[in-house]
Structures are given as structure tokens and as C-alpha cells.
Amino acid sequence: MTANNEIGTIQPIRELGAICRKHGVLFHTDAVQAIGHIPIDVEADNIDMLSASAHKFHGPKGVGFLYVKKGIALTNLIEGGAQERGKRAGTENVPGIAAMTAAMKEAVAAIPENTAHLTEMRDRLIAGLSEIPHSALNGDAKKRLPGNVNFCFEGIEGESLLLLLDDRGIQASSGSACTSGSLDPSHVILAIGRVHDVAHGSLRLTIGEEITAAEVDEIIQSVKEVVTYLRGFSPVWRDLMSGKREFIL
Amino acid sequence: MALYSEKVMDHFRNPRNVGIIEDANGIGEVGNAKCGDIMKMYLKIEDDIIQDVKFETFGCGSAIASSSMATELIKGKPVSEAMKLTNQAVAEALDGLPAYKMHCSVLAEEAIQSALEDYQKRQTEKAE
Numbered sequence: 347m348t349a350n351n352e353i354g355t356i357q358p359i360r361e362l363g364a365i366c367r368k369h370g371v372l373f374h375t376d377a378v379q380a381i382g383h384i385p386i387d388v389e390a391d392n393i394d395m396l397s398a399s400a401h402k403f404h405g406p407k408g409v410g411f412l413y414v415k416k417g418i419a420l421t422n423l424i425e426g427g428a429q430e431r432g433k434r435a436g437t438e439n440v441p442g443i444a445a446m447t448a449a450m451k452e453a454v455a456a457i458p459e460n461t462a463h464l465t466e467m468r469d470r471l472i473a474g475l476s477e478i479p480h481s482a483l484n485g486d487a488k489k490r491l492p493g494n495v496n497f498c499f500e501g502i503e504g505e506s507l508l509l510l511l512d513d514r515g516i517q518a519s520s521g522s523a524c525t526s527g528s529l530d531p532s533h534v535i536l537a538i539g540r541v542h543d544v545a546h547g548s549l550r551l552t553i554g555e556e557i558t559a560a561e562v563d564e565i566i567q568s569v570k571e572v573v574t575y576l577r578g579f580s581p582v583w584r585d586l587m588s589g590k591r592e593f594i595l
Numbered sequence: 596m597a598l599y600s601e602k603v604m605d606h607f608r609n610p611r612n613v614g615i616i617e618d619a620n621g622i623g624e625v626g627n628a629k630c631g632d633i634m635k636m637y638l639k640i641e642d643d644i645i646q647d648v649k650f651e652t653f654g655c656g657s658a659i660a661s662s663s664m665a666t667e668l669i670k671g672k673p674v675s676e677a678m679k680l681t682n683q684a685v686a687e688a689l690d691g692l693p694a695y696k697m698h699c700s701v702l703a704e705e706a707i708q709s710a711l712e713d714y715q716k717r718q719t720e721k722a723e
Binding site for chain 2: 502524531541581583
């Protein structure tokens with residue numbers, strides 16, 4: 347992934363691509379989260395193949411694209427008609443493709459302006475949420491998508507946090523097991539070293555370029571209130587506060 | 596979110612009997628933080644009647660709602676009746692739970708059972 351979908355971490359794609367080039371290995375990157383949000387140059391970044399999805403840059407849902415460098419032979423995905431040079435048979439979704447192209451042009455052109463504003467808003471949000479005791483930012487503080495914020499709050503579970511934020515008009519997502527329908531919390535949050543107990547209390551907030559400082563402050567206030575409320579009747583929090591259980595964050 | 600019934604959302608948003616009982620004579624805790632659910636029940640039983648019940652829960656919306664509903668179902672009831680509380684009764688009283696959330700109602704039943712067992716153990720110890 348060029349940028350991680352949960353914690354927004356931006357990987358050193360250019361360096362990874364260079365290593366692949368040096369060893370004659372084809373390099374594909376999933377840039378779904380990155381296209382239209384950070385600059386990408388397939389030539390300079392040593393990318394052979396790249397996947398993207400329109401809905402991540404305000405294009406329509408259900409359309410995406412795969413960039414393939416000239417000269418790379420791929421196996422056909424759907425056999426039949428001659429569409430897309432025989433790689434994928436079936437009539438193309440032309441309105442979808444046209445809309446995706448228009449959205450991508452707009453998004454890429456706006457990257458400098460949006461990045462400046464979003465980075466400021468993101469850092470404001472991170473600073474505000476960091477004031478919550480026993481919380482931690484997931485992922486790198488700077489090498490992350492300008493619109494991505496992901497936190498763990500100790501002593502609470504993510505789904506109840508989401509539901510109460512939803513009541514306040516804030517739509518977020520969580521890596522808790524309950525929201526994924528599986529028994530384990532997010533593999534990404536676990537992979538960066540958070541233990542299960544803490545990973546259940548993760549919160550992802552993705553902000554868009556229209557967001558204002560006042561709205562960020564409202565989000566901070568709401569998250570603070572909801573986390574405090576849920577901790578107020580969490581037996582885990584009680585044990586942490588009484589010293590029966592050791593704080594992890 | 597349409598995932599939960601109105602009843603579940605009501606008990607989640609306005610949980611009944613939240614908190615602790617300082618002089619509880621039956622306490623039960625089930626679940627673990629690793630799995631993302633812990634329920635703790637506090638009972639105050641006098642003359643074999645559950646005079647008061649409070650809970651603390653670390654968990655998702657349906658875990659909180661199930662705890663709340665379970666306390667409502669046993670409050671003021673004799674111990675023998677509370678012993679018969681089932682997870683189905685909790686789920687039914689909440690107008691149903693999504694299939695993969697049924698374990699929350701099981702946890703609520705187990706938390707009540709655990710607190711009642713603790714009460715009975717304490718009574719036996721007192722008698723000895």
C-alpha cells in the first residue's frame with residue numbers, strides 16, 4: 347500500500363520501487379488511499395503497476411483503475427470480448443470512467459491547497475485528542491495521509507464509542523472486533539504492536555478538505571466527552587485507576 | 596445505525612442501573628479485555644430479594660444494552676427467580692440482537708449467575 351487504509355501511514359514507495367528495479371522485480375502498489383491525496387509520479391516513484399479507486403477522491407463508487415507500465419504482460423482477467431485490449435471483456439462503464447477522470451483531475455490539482463489545510467486540521471485534531479489521558483496516536487505523526495487520524499483509547503471499546511459519536515453527527519470507524527464482525531481487532535493495529543485490550547478501543551477519523559477548525563474542535567470535545575462517559579462505567583478503567591491492572595498507554 | 600433495535604439503542608444510550616454498590620453482597624465479573632467484553636454485576640440482596648443491582652461494562656453497544664436489560668429483569672426479584680434468567684430472555688426483552696451479538700446476552704446471563712454464586716458462597720461462609 348502506498349498509504350495504509352486504517353492508520354494512513356505513507357510508505358517509502360520510491361525507495362521500495364528502486365529496490366525492486368535493482369533486482370528485476372515488478373512492483374505493484376495499492377494506492378487507493380493515496381491517489382488524489384498525495385503526489386504520486388509513477389516514473390519517478392519506480393512504480394510498475396498501481397491500483398486506485400474513484401470513490402476515494404470524490405469520484406463515483408464502483409469505478410477504479412489499474413495502471414500498468416508499457417511492456418508488462420498480464421494474464422487476462424475476463425476472457426471474451428476485445429475490450430480493454432482483451433484483458434477484461436465486457437462493455438466499459440464509460441460514464442463511470444469519465445466521472446473518475448474528471449474527479450481525479452480535480453483532486454490532483456487541489457493537492458497542494460488541500461494538503462496545507464488538511465495537515466493543519468489533522469495536526470489540530472491529533473493535538474486535541476492527545477490531551478485525553480491514556481490515549482495514543484496509531485501510526486506515524488507526520489508520514490501519514492493529511493486527512494487521517496487514528497487513536498487508541500485505553501479502557502473502552504470502539505463500537506460503543508462509534509455509536510455515541512454517531513449520535514452527535516460524527517461518523518467514524520473503529521478497528522474493534524465488534525465492528526468487523528470477527529473475534530480479533532484490526533490486524534493493522536495489532537501489527538504496529540498494540541495489544542488486544544487496547545486495539546479494541548481504536549478510532550479512525552477521516553477528515554475532508556471542507557472541514558473547519560471549529561468543527562475539529564467540536565470533534566475533539568465530543569470524543570473527550572464520550573471517552574470520559576464510557577470510562578465512567580468501564581470495569582477495565584476502574585481496575586486501571588485502582589492499580590489492579592497496569593496501564594498500557 | 597439500523598443494526599440494533601430501538602430497544603437496544605435505548606438501553607445503550609440510557610443504560611439503567613449503571614455504577615457500583617459499595618456494600619454489595621454479591622459481585623460477579625465475566626469476560627476479558629482481550630476479547631473486548633467485560634461485565635461486572637453488583638447485587639444487594641436482602642431477605643432473598645434483589646433489592647438493588649448495578650453494573651459496569653466494557654464492551655460494544657449490545658454488551659452495554661444487554662447488561663442494562665439484565666439488571667432490569669432481576670431487580671426486585673427473589674434470588675430463585677433471578678437464577679432462572681436466560682440469555683434468550685435478555686435478547687427477547689431487547690427485541691432481539693443480531694446473531695453475532697448474541698454472545699453479549701450470554702455474557703449478561705453469566706455475569707448475573709456469577710454474582711448470585713458469589714452471594715450464595717458468602718452466605719454459606721457466613722453460616723459456617
